[in-house]
């Protein structure tokens with residue numbers, strides 16, 4: 001049980017920087033090696049999306065390292081989804097019936113810079129840039145880097161190596177290519193990719209559309225979303241198939257067809273985006289995928305964390321939150337294992353995997369929900385009912401979305417299991433006309449007693465479904 005103290009972290013992204021900060025706070029000597037230049041000094045994009053939705057699981061991690069007060073000023077609260085139809089009509093659907101539950105738009109660059117600044121305040125943490133990890137000898141705890149500035153090859157030995165190097169992880173590649181143990185790996189791409197665009201601030205520097213919402217233009221097989229930035233702009237993301245449908249990334253090849261597509265599908269967005277064509281042809285189109293692999297660790301030598309272990313599609317806004325939660329969960333296990341890294345890694349992976357698998361599946365479900373179901377009247381009716389439950393009986397009901405996004409003390413797996421059962425219960429009851437005597441009469445017409453009766457029915461039906469699921473599971477074991 002020798003205590004290993006020299007830690008090497010590959011990647012100073014969101015997860016690697018947070019992990020460095022936490023391990024530094026716990027007294028470990030931490031060296032972080034990042035492939036890209038220092039984003040605090042060089043004007044580069046922080047990679048992937050420009051801004052992200054930060055919610056309660058991520059905020060819990062900020063509390064763990066004591067920087068929630070510094071994160072708050074970087075956040076723009078988004079209380080709900082602002083849905084835009086083709087005619088430009090808008091409809092705000094709150095994320096929760098509890099007014100204190102909302103998600104936050106935050107700049108990836110600002111948050112990463114803050115985490116790096118905080119980590120570097122600790123004497124025991126150093127971060128080096130322009131060092132690209134080529135491979136990891138996980139038997140001998142040595143990682144090989146290429147220094148982009150000097151072109152030198154550097155070998156670094158550490159007691160423990162963490163791969164926080166994102167969806168294309170070099171540590172994960174070494175596990176896979178070396179074939180020294182049974183390593184399972186899957187990567188599933190969606191047929192859709194994404195492209196980032198922008199709504200610039202108004203001439204006076206204000207927001208051109210409603211600031212405190214995540215805007216969505218759902219169009220069935222594709223969609224546009226927009227999240228606000230502190231400077232008054234919005235980062236807009238188009239999710240579209242590469243090759244299916246009348247308009248797709250493969251055939252949007254000239255300014256006229258791009259403008260025609262937006263005129264037809266997103267006319268109100270186009271009005272706010274005179275810069276559309278420039279953005280469209282300057283910015284890359286990138287793929288979206290889910291990565292699952294196991295095991296995440298090799299003996300007590302190396303461990304994958306964050307997207308390197310479990311990259312997911314962005315439709316629940318949970319990839320970063322889950323990666324931050326990795327650090328919270330790892331921290332818990334680390335305390336109780338007192339220096340036995342192999343046991344620590346094993347215990348961590350055993351308890352964590354079911355939750356990261358669950359959020360991967362939920363994120364795929366939400367792809368369909370956001371681009372399609374949010375515009376569906378039955379779905380909207382269900383959301384309104386859930387909102388009424390949350391508003392009127394805040395301690396008795398949480399929707400699946402609320403459990404995933406705002407209940408940081410229950411795991412993703414539990415949130416998924418209970419949330420899916422609730423969804424099924426409500427949708428079955430709507431289909432059977434069991435909830436409303438008349439189909440069109442929504443919860444607005446109900447008295448508090450009637451709403452309470454409906455909630456009771458939903459809870460009983462949910463418990464029935466959960467019991468059936470438990471039975472089916474035991475029969476398959």
Ligand SMILES: Cc1cc2nc3c(=O)[nH]c(=O)nc-3n(C[C@H](O)[C@H](O)[C@H](O)COP(=O)(O)OP(=O)(O)OC[C@H]3O[C@@H](n4cnc5c(N)ncnc54)[C@H](O)[C@@H]3O)c2cc1C
Pocket residue numbers: 010011012013014015016033034035036047048049051052053054131132133134164165166167168169170194237305306307308312314316317318319320321322323
């Ligand atoms: C379009 C889009 C929108 C998203 N929106 C959200 C959202 O709203 N909310 C949310 O919670 N999540 C969101 N995510 C997911 C989120 O971006 C990731 O889950 C998160 O970035 C994972 O953090 P990470 O540190 O594990 O990986 P990364 O952020 O990818 O960081 C990895 C770091 O390692 C470095 N690196 C990579 N390879 C090497 C190497 N060989 N050597 C050295 N360094 C290396 C990289 O340069 C990078 O700095 C979104 C993702 C996408 C693509």
